[in-house]
Amino acid sequence: AQSVTQLGSHVSVSEGALVLLRCNYSSSVPPYLFWYVQYPNQGLQLLLKYTSAATLVKGINGFEAEFKKSETSFHLTKPSAHMSDAAEYFCAVSGGSNYKLTFGKGTLLTVNP
Amino acid sequence: NAGVMQNPRHLVRRRGQEARLRCSPMKGHSHVYWYRQLPEEGLKFMVYLQKENIIDESGMPKERFSAEFPKEGPSILRIQQVVRGDSAAYFCASSPPIWTDYNEKLFFGSGTQLSVL
Numbered sequence: 001a002q003s004v005t006q007l008g009s010h011v012s013v014s015e016g017a018l019v020l021l022r023c024n025y026s027s028s029v030p031p032y033l034f035w036y037v038q039y040p041n042q043g044l045q046l047l048l049k050y051t052s053a054a055t056l057v058k059g060i061n062g063f064e065a066e067f068k069k070s071e072t073s074f075h076l077t078k079p080s081a082h083m084s085d086a087a088e089y090f091c092a093v094s095g096g097s098n099y100k101l102t103f104g105k106g107t108l109l110t111v112n113p
Numbered sequence: 114n115a116g117v118m119q120n121p122r123h124l125v126r127r128r129g130q131e132a133r134l135r136c137s138p139m140k141g142h143s144h145v146y147w148y149r150q151l152p153e154e155g156l157k158f159m160v161y162l163q164k165e166n167i168i169d170e171s172g173m174p175k176e177r178f179s180a181e182f183p184k185e186g187p188s189i190l191r192i193q194q195v196v197r198g199d200s201a202a203y204f205c206a207s208s209p210p211i212w213t214d215y216n217e218k219l220f221f222g223s224g225t226q227l228s229v230l
Contacts, residue, residue, distance in 0.1 A: 004155060043117055044221035090155070099146050099219060103155035
């Protein structure tokens with residue numbers, strides 16, 4: 001079985017500041033891990049994914065995430081926040097299925113000017 | 114190229130009524146997946162359908178919920194005799210028939226928010 005915990009339902013940063021969104025997972029098998037983003041009135045879009053290759057994964061829009069097995073974490077970072085990054089971010093884990101993802105509750109990111 | 118389209122965006126029903134949620138997959142996609150996000154929880158898988166076939170319904174509640182994906186037209190998630198606990202956001206995703214990049218071809222709609230009064 002898999003589960004995901006996203007620490008912080010709401011994160012607020014200033015424009016230009018570091019973005020750090022936390023995700024911890026639990027999985028009974030080697031996990032595949034994902035970050036999705038949902039902009040207002042849009043569907044979820046895949047930001048990046050970890051599938052047992054490099055532990056540091058680069059995604060779209062300057063985001064990256066590092067898989068740390070010892071900490072069971074997959075935190076999402078971006079060095080410098082932009083106003084357009086304001087959205088809800090979801091971490092997800094899959095234990096071997098192409099389509100059966102388990103999502104966290106989501107973190108709403110607010111970017112202040 | 115239109116994305117995954119879900120309608121309605123918001124649906125209000127009274128207890129005991131039926132709710133029908135529609136999902137039109139992306140052009141060229143023949144696989145549809147439904148997820149549900151209950152308040153204060155993450156999205157959870159419900160069902161996976163291909164045209165005229167249910168492939169995996171392991172996440173569907175045993176009663177009152179059904180899903181179909183007919184040869185023509187959108188996929189429908191149907192909830193009979195709704196109760197307050199059915200209030201949630203229901204997301205649909207679609208994918209092409211074959212893909213090689215693990216999970217990279219799941220495209221999600223913007224969801225239907227169901228409110229049961």
